[in-house]
Amino acid sequence: MEQVRITRVRAILIMNSIKLILLLAVSGAMALSGADLTGVHTVYVMPMAHGFEQFLANTLTNEHVFVIVTDPKKADAVFTDQIGAGLQDKLDVMLTVPPPPEKTDTAAVAKDDPKAHKSSLVDPENKLQNPSANSTIGHGKGTFFVVDTKSRQVLWSTYELPRDSTSKESDRISSAIVSRLRKDMGLTKK
Secondary structure, X not given: OHHHHHHHHHHHHXXXXXXXXXXXXXXXXXXXXXXXXXXXXXXXXXXXXHHHXXXXXXXXXXXXXXXXXXXXXXXXXXXXXXXXXXHHHHHHHHHOOOOOOOOOOHHHHHHHOHHXXXXXXXXOOOOOOOHHHHOOOOOOOOEEEEEEOOOOOEEEEEEOOOOOOOHHHHHHHHHHHHHHHHHHHOOOOO
């Protein structure tokens, strides 16, 4: 009987120790996630399902969390609702600086090349390899990420599943996301 009681006490002590270790690990991870965001000042908000990026940009701007930029090349990070190969492809396209155009004598080219007069509607020069990469179908599952544009690391994420796609719900979700972001960054409400 005494042996059973000792075993139970040991099991409780071990469980409490594990809980304490997990609590410390989670607290440390939360502190690190806020620290990673200290270098982020400008953010480009990627297109999201149901135009949610508009609500998110509005709330981020009103709460003075980040400066929202419309040129992704000027952003420290991007706010997105997807990660993976699709995001990597979009970042590669958005952040790559195009080479300067070569100077050519257009009169000489036009005289020598019969294809020089083709319409720009026939074969665009900036044609995307995969047009579905720009689609927002399949987004909006409730997980949102802040991704560093240089390292491509996820600096922060949260999960807020919208109940529907109404404007009121989108506004509620964007407020919840920004409140969580402010809390994780250690920002106080003004």
